[in-house]
Amino acid sequence: MTQNIAILGASGYTGAELIRLIAGHSSMKITALGANSKAGQSMAEVFPHLRHLDLPALVTIDEIDFSQIDLCFCALPHKTSQEVIAALPKDLKIVDLSADFRLRDPQDYAKWYGNKHAAVDVQKEAVYGLTEFYREEIAAARLVAGTGCNAATGQFALRPLIAAGVIDLDDIILDLKCAVSGAGRSLKENLLHAELSEGYHAYALGSTHRHLGEFDQEFSAVAGRPVQVQFTPHLVPANRGILATCYVKGDAQVIHETMQRAYADEPFIEVLPFGEAPSTRHIRGSNFCHIGVVGDRQTGRATVVAALDNLTKGSSGQALQNANLMLGLPETEGLMVAPLFP
Amino acid sequence: MTQNIAILGASGYTGAELIRLIAGHSSMKITALGANSKAGQSMAEVFPHLRHLDLPALVTIDEIDFSQIDLCFCALPHKTSQEVIAALPKDLKIVDLSADFRLRDPQDYAKWYGNKHAAVDVQKEAVYGLTEFYREEIAAARLVAGTGCNAATGQFALRPLIAAGVIDLDDIILDLKCAVSGAGRSLKENLLHAELSEGYHAYALGSTHRHLGEFDQEFSAVAGRPVQVQFTPHLVPANRGILATCYVKGDAQVIHETMQRAYADEPFIEVLPFGEAPSTRHIRGSNFCHIGVVGDRQTGRATVVAALDNLTKGSSGQALQNANLMLGLPETEGLMVAPLFP
Amino acid sequence: MTQNIAILGASGYTGAELIRLIAGHSSMKITALGANSKAGQSMAEVFPHLRHLDLPALVTIDEIDFSQIDLCFCALPHKTSQEVIAALPKDLKIVDLSADFRLRDPQDYAKWYGNKHAAVDVQKEAVYGLTEFYREEIAAARLVAGTGCNAATGQFALRPLIAAGVIDLDDIILDLKCAVSGAGRSLKENLLHAELSEGYHAYALGSTHRHLGEFDQEFSAVAGRPVQVQFTPHLVPANRGILATCYVKGDAQVIHETMQRAYADEPFIEVLPFGEAPSTRHIRGSNFCHIGVVGDRQTGRATVVAALDNLTKGSSGQALQNANLMLGLPETEGLMVAPLFP
Amino acid sequence: MTQNIAILGASGYTGAELIRLIAGHSSMKITALGANSKAGQSMAEVFPHLRHLDLPALVTIDEIDFSQIDLCFCALPHKTSQEVIAALPKDLKIVDLSADFRLRDPQDYAKWYGNKHAAVDVQKEAVYGLTEFYREEIAAARLVAGTGCNAATGQFALRPLIAAGVIDLDDIILDLKCAVSGAGRSLKENLLHAELSEGYHAYALGSTHRHLGEFDQEFSAVAGRPVQVQFTPHLVPANRGILATCYVKGDAQVIHETMQRAYADEPFIEVLPFGEAPSTRHIRGSNFCHIGVVGDRQTGRATVVAALDNLTKGSSGQALQNANLMLGLPETEGLMVAPLFP
Known part of the structure; x- marks a missing residue:
């Protein structure tokens, strides 16, 4: 069964890395790419190295129909991410790559990031995304907070x-x-x-x-x-x-x-x-x-x-590993690509 | 059906690149890795980035039983390559990555490479490996000469x-x-x-x-x-x-x-x-x-x-593309991996 | 006799390169550093590699007393440069590093740079700064237009x-x-x-x-x-x-x-x-x-x-070479430093 | 008064760095360049970035007349250095850039470098070359052992x-x-x-x-x-x-x-x-x-x-700083060149 995937923040490096990895995934299909600042552009313009892929054009986040999405990666800057995620459907599976849901205590968040957390309730749902140590919680989670690299x-x-x-x-x-x-x-x-x-x-x-x-x-x-x-x-x-x-x-x-x-x-x-x-x-x-x-x-x-x-194990690779678990797919799917050397 | 693959010259960059690509190929299995100078070592020692793969240890070329091999990549230095290939079984499918069989006229070879060609007869069998322009000849060939990058x-x-x-x-x-x-x-x-x-x-x-x-x-x-x-x-x-x-x-x-x-x-x-x-x-x-x-x-x-x-389209990727044709496999198998950026 | 030097645009690379070279010049002294956007900062803040030098702090161009200056290097962006130079004293020796005075015909300037030239009269005074081919004209010039690199x-x-x-x-x-x-x-x-x-x-x-x-x-x-x-x-x-x-x-x-x-x-x-x-x-x-x-x-x-x-022969080194000529100093003064390798 | 300088090991990076620095020194003249493996070549061949300098050709160390030399820099590999220095005139001022004379106790040398020291007597003369902490001893020394970088x-x-x-x-x-x-x-x-x-x-x-x-x-x-x-x-x-x-x-x-x-x-x-x-x-x-x-x-x-x-403060710059002291010259002579950035 094909899983429909949305990526928010597709014009940044972690967004592009997600696309690179998912391009080799056997059962995920990217159906929406959100990037407010570059909405209207094609991925070939924003990241020419992805030119060969058949990808949807970038749109604003508002334009995405999340009812068709099985899982959403959120690769937005911190602070923006909590605002966007708070407004997404409450039953949408989300892997967040920002810093916004990593710290369980909102006071810790305020101390390290310098602003009050804007989505404290959503934070309560979040599971810390260090796969090797939170595997079961991640498999059962709706929202996973990717770790800092x-x-x-x-x-x-x-x-x-x-x-x-x-x-x-x-x-x-x-x-x-x-x-x-x-x-x-x-x-x-x-x-x-x-x-x-x-x-x-x-x-x-x-x-x-x-x-x-x-x-x-x-x-x-x-x-x-x-x-x-x-x-x-x-x-x-x-x-x-x-x-x-x-x-x-x-x-x-x-x-x-x-x-x-x-x-x-x-x-x-x-x-x-x-x-x-x-x-x-x-x-x-x-x-x-x-x-x-x-x-x-x-x-x-x-x-x-x-x-x-x-960008991989420290961010987008980890995110895909977690998404595999959340969707009941084999954990390593799309992730066994060998390192590039030299 | 799994194709058994040998790679000669596995301790160089084009050898390692072949292994990287074949690791993502659905029907090839690397069963022999030849590298005379590093025989006895594991690939994890020679190329630690391939440490996660289950690969045979490096051996001398003499040690390889070519009767079990469906196709052999030859990633040896020029001049060595022609000598080695001349001694291989005459019905073994070979993709050569060296310069040795690219030039059809032995006099051209002597002019550009400074030595007499040592395997003129084998040269006659060779098809020039620029896939997009020699596709049919390559599919029918026993020996394909990879192009210069x-x-x-x-x-x-x-x-x-x-x-x-x-x-x-x-x-x-x-x-x-x-x-x-x-x-x-x-x-x-x-x-x-x-x-x-x-x-x-x-x-x-x-x-x-x-x-x-x-x-x-x-x-x-x-x-x-x-x-x-x-x-x-x-x-x-x-x-x-x-x-x-x-x-x-x-x-x-x-x-x-x-x-x-x-x-x-x-x-x-x-x-x-x-x-x-x-x-x-x-x-x-x-x-x-x-x-x-x-x-x-x-x-x-x-x-x-x-x-x-x-290393990819200019050498090992081209070689794999040609090998796919020679083995009757889909031409793009193992080769659709997206570029790495940044 | 010490020559008092001003550098406008001291927070860019060509400005910093001028300072690096002049630091080894036997008879030039930097007495003013203009950089509107970073006025008030020290060079140690803007370019920490120049921290060991005894340099004036950055000021706005308005704050510089040009009556005390023997020669002014203008390392500003093109378009800004013509405006600034038009307002400088008419007898001040100037080496401009921008594109503004290189093209003799204002129509050529408009064609290549997309805007009308704002100081056509000053342009008439300018000598093209390719030292080896305009040496005598440069020695006699008030305004020299450094070439593109x-x-x-x-x-x-x-x-x-x-x-x-x-x-x-x-x-x-x-x-x-x-x-x-x-x-x-x-x-x-x-x-x-x-x-x-x-x-x-x-x-x-x-x-x-x-x-x-x-x-x-x-x-x-x-x-x-x-x-x-x-x-x-x-x-x-x-x-x-x-x-x-x-x-x-x-x-x-x-x-x-x-x-x-x-x-x-x-x-x-x-x-x-x-x-x-x-x-x-x-x-x-x-x-x-x-x-x-x-x-x-x-x-x-x-x-x-x-x-x-x-940055050197293509820009700031050329500028210093020209300044030496304009001030009657040995042409190579401050410029014989050996290349850095590796 | 001009000081005649010899550099042994002129084909390595620290040798080239010495030449680069001495090219800007007011009272040193390079009169001999030793490099056994590249004897007969010009510096322009070995290090083309020094092509503009008027330098003697490389010779074997045997060919150098040390009676005309005021100070010799020895930029040879460790182990070679102790053998060469042991054979040099006993009153020649030497700055050694190798590891050979840094450790006062020959047993320490043997422990860290794996071979017996071949010039224990010469070692006794050596002053450790960390200028800022051994300034007086260096000024009085015949042999200074440059520190590890x-x-x-x-x-x-x-x-x-x-x-x-x-x-x-x-x-x-x-x-x-x-x-x-x-x-x-x-x-x-x-x-x-x-x-x-x-x-x-x-x-x-x-x-x-x-x-x-x-x-x-x-x-x-x-x-x-x-x-x-x-x-x-x-x-x-x-x-x-x-x-x-x-x-x-x-x-x-x-x-x-x-x-x-x-x-x-x-x-x-x-x-x-x-x-x-x-x-x-x-x-x-x-x-x-x-x-x-x-x-x-x-x-x-x-x-x-x-x-x-x-290569500079960690090796050749330090060596020149020490040589200045040994020759009674200003300590900073030839060394005030500004860093290269970018």
């Missing part, structure tokens, strides 16, 4: 260790290296090729990045006590990829075994042999996440490194 | 125009911009990131590039008279892509119409609306070729621009 | 050949590959790192790029008859550099000798040995221009390739 | 803090992001553009990188007790730059004040305002080091970030 990477690296109690919870350092597409298609001076391409830098220092809201919420829930990590993201001159280097205190071998056990049956998480570390180039364009564990020369310390593609 | 790009841009006689055959200029993966995984100083990444240059100037052998052979055959283009390739700091900018004399509208007619039914060739030009970023990682035609301010002159991915 | 590159490659009559004037093809900083610090989607970095494309096809106004004006003047080149620029994923590949008809050896003679005494133009071609990576960050001449396999055809840095 | 960056960020006792010495984490030129011009698969350019990864995990020998030696000496940092370098797709992100425990304001005090009079070290962080793009091609200090949301934790150019 940094938040996903950090959690893949740390969540099983916190759950198993094999690392010191008060001394976790998370040094992230992010590629530029994570910042979206927005016109900012620091995202220009001439500004970005030959240098790199840390930003949101002092643990001020918004994805910390997710780390705090999830790690504390898993640990059953407050956990705060020290987190610094860096912007690196590449288009896709997040590399999380985590410095933890614990037994490296135990950490590796814990990791292997946690992900033994996961189709997209590859735990490397002990002592090996991943590279973003080897997961590029795919839904895979590679994780490595290495012991330090100082006993009782270890480094855990996770790599994924921010 | 530059040669493919230039031919997609010019071949229909030469065949239709709508451009001046004595004044064709072909300015190519090639990405670095076309040079393979070889250790050369000028391919180092620090050497290449922030600059670009012309090479093989004066129409001395080996792919001219193919242009001469094919364009002259199509025209029924000798045709020589002036051809300069440039090396550009990107990993995938070839952009051919062709300067021709003729009526731009007629050229565009000729192009549209020639490729109207082709699944992988997209002729853009008149006046638009393609970009390599929009075909990256895919088997598509985008072609644009623009008229010049000087009447009677036009610019034709073609873009494709050298 | 593409226009400079193409002229270095072709001007001596047109002047000497050694090439066919009716069949000149100019294929340019430009780096991204030539587009300035403007917020355009196609200049984002994620859009640009892994692909390349032709733009302004059909000989519609504005720098053709300069080519037409200059080449026709040199030839004493109308000359029109066919010109296609391409945008390449690098930050600095222009590579001009020129396809011409003429005797390659004669062309090379003509080139060597023309530039024998030039401090910044290096003609390579016959048969060699330049690379943008070898002139990066410098005021040098490298030129190569190669003969084609078809007798009577040649390829001429010129490489320079668009 | 990573080692320099980490020490600029941490040394004043360890010396002042304002951070916890048992919990220092050093996450480095290195550009590719630090690996030199060597032909390694992982340094190819196609391999490196679109991804990034950690290497030498578990605190196994050789530059840890320098950190251990220097930090322990400064602290007066053993200090071991946890150190992970990452390879990033850029050509120049090192960014050190240091996670430390201490009062962020005190750390910032300590840093400001330590570097108040340093011409090349810029401590940014509290809360700001540096970028490698803003020191590219220069001898400057930018340092930022930011407090974490968790009281008692801070992040210190240092950025420098590995």
Whole structure:
């Protein structure tokens, strides 16, 4: 049976990535593409790399007949997303890719995002979209809140260790290296090729990045006590990829075994042999996440490194994985495409 | 029915690209991977981005039992390829990705490649692998010689125009911009990131590039008279892509119409609306070729621009397209994956 | 004697490049930096790479006391520049880096730039700033109009050949590959790192790029008859550099000798040995221009390739070279810094 | 008075960088260039970006008459360097850029580099070349051992803090992001553009990188007790730059004040305002080091970030700075060139 799919926010990178992935999906059909700012244009104009696909033209969200839609992906900017979703039919299945429904406590949302949440009731329905850890809830959910791409990477690296109690919870350092597409298609001076391409830098220092809201919420829930990590993201001159280097205190071998056990049956998480570390180039364009564990020369310390593609496993791939579950389809459908290298 | 596939030269970029594409093919199974220099290693070691696939380990070519193989891709360096293929079973279907069987006249081969051809008899069997123009011969062939990646790009841009006689055959200029993966995984100083990444240059100037052998052979055959283009390739700091900018004399509208007619039914060739030009970023990682035609301010002159991915449509994608034909499978099977952008 | 220098448009790339170069100049002192949009900020905020320099803060142009200024560089956008310069003191020495005073005929300006020229009288004073060909006029000028960066590159490659009559004037093809900083610090989607970095494309096809106004004006003047080149620029994923590949008809050896003679005494133009071609990576960050001449396999055809840095020799370096002449200083002062490689 | 300079290892990146810098030095003259593997070639062949300079051709080291040399830079690979230097005149002033004389204890050398030191006596003469901390010893030295580029960056960020006792010495984490030129011009698969350019990864995990020998030696000496940092370098797709992100425990304001005090009079070290962080793009091609200090949301934790150019301040710039001191010249001579941006 064909599932009719709508994508709101189809003119951004996560929207385009959804289309790329769904183009290889055996039972989904894209029947509506919403993008208010570019309504009236064809996808060939907005994203010429999708020119070969038979896709509907972009329309305003108001023009979409949601009664014909089985599932709607919402790839809009945060704040806009909550307003749009609040106005959608209450029984429509939705995977939201924005930050709007990730934090369960509206006060946490207000603290990290600086504005009052406009759809608190809808928030109550939302399931946090980290598939590997919320699989059953997602399968039963109407609304799934996709995770932050940094938040996903950090959690893949740390969540099983916190759950198993094999690392010191008060001394976790998370040094992230992010590629530029994570910042979206927005016109900012620091995202220009001439500004970005030959240098790199840390930003949101002092643990001020918004994805910390997710780390705090999830790690504390898993640990059953407050956990705060020290987190610094860096912007690196590449288009896709997040590399999380985590410095933890614990037994490296135990950490590796814990990791292997946690992900033994996961189709997209590859735990490397002990002592090996991943590279973003080897997961590029795919839904895979590679994780490595290495012991330090100082006993009782270890480094855990996770790599994924921010647009795929960190965002649109995760969204499709969740949509598969919500629609009762095989979880990996449309997502087994191999990484692109070189 | 599953087709058993062998790939020789599996540790190079075109070998890895074949594996990436075949991983998404519904009826091919890779049963042997030959790579003499890395025999004994797993693909996860040689190409960690293919780690998630269930692949045989690399072996020497001698170790492969070709009686179980339905079709063999040969992704070896030129000169090695002809020696290896000469020793393979005479009824084995082979798609060769090297330069060894592209030129029909052994003297042309000797002229452009600097050594005597070692398998002249086998050469006689070979069909030139530019699918869109040799489809029937390829379907019936035992041995198909994949084209040069530059040669493919230039031919997609010019071949229909030469065949239709709508451009001046004595004044064709072909300015190519090639990405670095076309040079393979070889250790050369000028391919180092620090050497290449922030600059670009012309090479093989004066129409001395080996792919001219193919242009001469094919364009002259199509025209029924000798045709020589002036051809300069440039090396550009990107990993995938070839952009051919062709300067021709003729009526731009007629050229565009000729192009549209020639490729109207082709699944992988997209002729853009008149006046638009393609970009390599929009075909990256895919088997598509985008072609644009623009008229010049000087009447009677036009610019034709073609873009494709050298590793896919220019090499391994073309090879798989040909293999599909040779095995009686749908030509597009495994090849409709969308480009990766950004 | 110290020369007091003002720079208008100090928050753009050509402004910053002027400051970088003047920082190494023995007798210029920057006493005013104008940048209306960022007035009040320090250069350390606008361009942190200039943080170590002792520079005045940015001010609005109105705030500058031009009576204390010996020479003013005007690095403003075109159209703005003509308005600002028209209002500056009539005896102030000015090097303009915009397009506003390059075309002598106001009708040419209107044709290529789409608006009526607002300072036709001032235009009459302007000397075209291609130093190597207008040296004496520049030394005597009050107002020098810096050339387009593409226009400079193409002229270095072709001007001596047109002047000497050694090439066919009716069949000149100019294929340019430009780096991204030539587009300035403007917020355009196609200049984002994620859009640009892994692909390349032709733009302004059909000989519609504005720098053709300069080519037409200059080449026709040199030839004493109308000359029109066919010109296609391409945008390449690098930050600095222009590579001009020129396809011409003429005797390659004669062309090379003509080139060597023309530039024998030039401090910044290096003609390579016959048969060699330049690379943008070898002139990066410098005021040098490298030129190569190669003969084609078809007798009577040649390829001429010129490489320079668009921000230096193509713009701010040229401007400083001209300013040196206008102030009676050694022409090379502040400009002999070696290229940065890798 | 002109100082005659020899450079051994002139065909590598640090050799070329020395030439680039010395080309702008007022009193040094390069009189000999040694490069055994490329002897007989001109610098224009080996490094075309230095084509405009009047330089001696490359010769073998044996051919150099060291009696005419005032100071010799030795930019050879480690292990080769100690053998060559042991055979040079005993009164020749030498700045070595290799790893061979950095570690005072030959056993430390053997441990980190895997071979016995071949010039233990010469080692005793060597002064560690971190200019800002060994200025007087360097001025009096015959042989100065240039530091590792990573080692320099980490020490600029941490040394004043360890010396002042304002951070916890048992919990220092050093996450480095290195550009590719630090690996030199060597032909390694992982340094190819196609391999490196679109991804990034950690290497030498578990605190196994050789530059840890320098950190251990220097930090322990400064602290007066053993200090071991946890150190992970990452390879990033850029050509120049090192960014050190240091996670430390201490009062962020005190750390910032300590840093400001330590570097108040340093011409090349810029401590940014509290809360700001540096970028490698803003020191590219220069001898400057930018340092930022930011407090974490968790009281008692801070992040210190240092950025420098590995080829300049991390290697050849440092070497020239030391040579200036050894020759009694102004320390900053030839080194004040502004960074290249964009």
